[in-house]
Amino acid sequence: MNAPTGLDFAAIPERIQAEVQRAIQRSIKGVEYFSSSGPTLGSTPKDVLHSRGTMNLYHYRPMSDEIYRVPVLIVMATTNRGYILDLVPGQSFIEFLLRRGYDVYMLDWSAPRPEEKSLRMEDYVLDFIPDCVRRVQADSGEQDVSVVGYCFGGVLSLLYGSIFPDGPMKNLICFTTPIDFREMKLFSNFSDRRYFDVDRLVDSVGNVPPEMILSSFEMLRPASRTVSQIQLWENIWNDEFVKSYRMFDRWATDTLPLAGEYFRDITKDLMWDNKLFNDTMSVGGRAAKLENIKVPILHAVAEHDHIVPYDAAKHLIAKIGSADKEEVMLKGGHVSLVAGANATKRLWPKLDSWLGTRST
Amino acid sequence: MTDKITDPVALWQKMVGEMEKGFNSFATKAMETPEFSQAMNRAGGAAAGAQKQFGDLMEKYLLSMNLPSREQMTGIAERLQSIEGQLGEIRSMLSQMSASGGSPIDAAPRPPRTKRPPSEGGGPK
DSSP states (O other): OBTTTTBOGGGHHHHHHHHHHHHHHHHHHHHHHHHSOOOOOSOSOEEEEEEETTEEEEEEOOOSSSOOSSOEEEEOOTTSOGGGGSOSTTSOHHHHHHHTTOOEEEEEEOOOOGGGTTOOHHIIIIIIHHHHHHHHHHHHOOSOEEEEEETHHHHHHHHHHHHOTTSSEEEEEEESOOOOGGGSHHHHHHTOTTTOOHHHHHHHHSSBOHHHHHHHHHTTSTTHHHHHHHHHHHTTTOHHHHHHHHHHHHHHHOOOOBOHHHHHHIIIIIIITOTTTTTOOEETTEEOOGGGOOSOEEEEEETTOSSSOHHHHTTHHHHOOOSSEEEEEESSOTTTTTSSHHHHHTHHHHHHHHHHTTOO | OOOTTTOHHHHHHHHHHHHHHHHHHHHHHHHTSHHHHHHHHHHHHHHHHHHHHHHHHHHHHHHHTTOOOHHHHHHHHHHHHHHHHHHHHHHHHHHHHHHHHTOSTTOOOOOOSOOOOGGGTOOOO
């Protein structure tokens, strides 16, 4: 080491050689990147149990010799595709659950069609989810069903659970689920009722286009997309990095449109009036108070969640009426909490230990 | 090997990371202001209005060309959706019938629902 300058001159040739090799690898892998299609996502074997417009109900084929009595229904967020929970073998939450002995169903969403612009919150909460729960009961032969909701899928699950407190939901697990929408500061400002004319927007476009949803997500961290592309170029020689980048990038940009009336309901009831937090929420004329939920509940939140900040999610457990309730905060962001290499070590084992004892 | 303090690549990566954080933080502060909301929604509203006017114009054009209107196409789509729904129901019924009747279609045996959590002695199998 050269003390006055802090430089290790002996190591410089080695470093230059490594960088030259990486530069060559970048050129080769860069060509490969643009000529290949990336990993296949969502490939865990499944059957489509039911499909109706925007709603799809999947049943994943069991992967263990015996399974828990209570089936699990995952309710996906309406803005994104469910394959984030089924990326590739070894990084699939679904596969993890199947190998741990759960019987797994998923309520996933397709893009709502133009004629589905009239779908409202009540269609999701009073029709789609109950319909899927009934089909899970019929298919599994069990009366009890555990429900897992991710992000806004968690909000829909909470509304369902608060309107149908007498079952058949046996356990509820929410991932990064907001209830205090004032605390989603940027979304709240984007939809400021003084300036945002939701009626005009919905009346004009019908379903809210996915580009608009994607833009609003990307505006939360406007520099991150550019930086992630710089990082991709720097690491393009690294196959594992590129695979992971492609999986998450494809999912993040595969945003779904939202049914117009549903978007109007979300904006007015949740973003403007914060009704879920204020205990004034109703869906289709039926009161939806969180205190009505009495089943065991686990709420997993992420320490660095920029989409659902902790302040927007932290009151959930306090407002739930259950005696058996737990919040767990784990390292990670909104997506890395549930998917990717870190989720396999953090959230998934926690969920397994919590849900396993409540699934018999 | 060079350490992180003297490694120009590591320094570059650190600088990019810091720039990202700084820009995101700056932009977030700007976007939290009512002025930003007003400007953004004014631009968005104008775009939505233009889109509606364009849509109306297109509908008149299609009518003059004796082409089906959007409403008619939507009607056909709704009927198709209804047919799809009914096909799904029929498929589901057939699956259930074959399962109960022992037919091989979709009737793969399911594992027993007897699993116990490891804490109760139900270790991995």
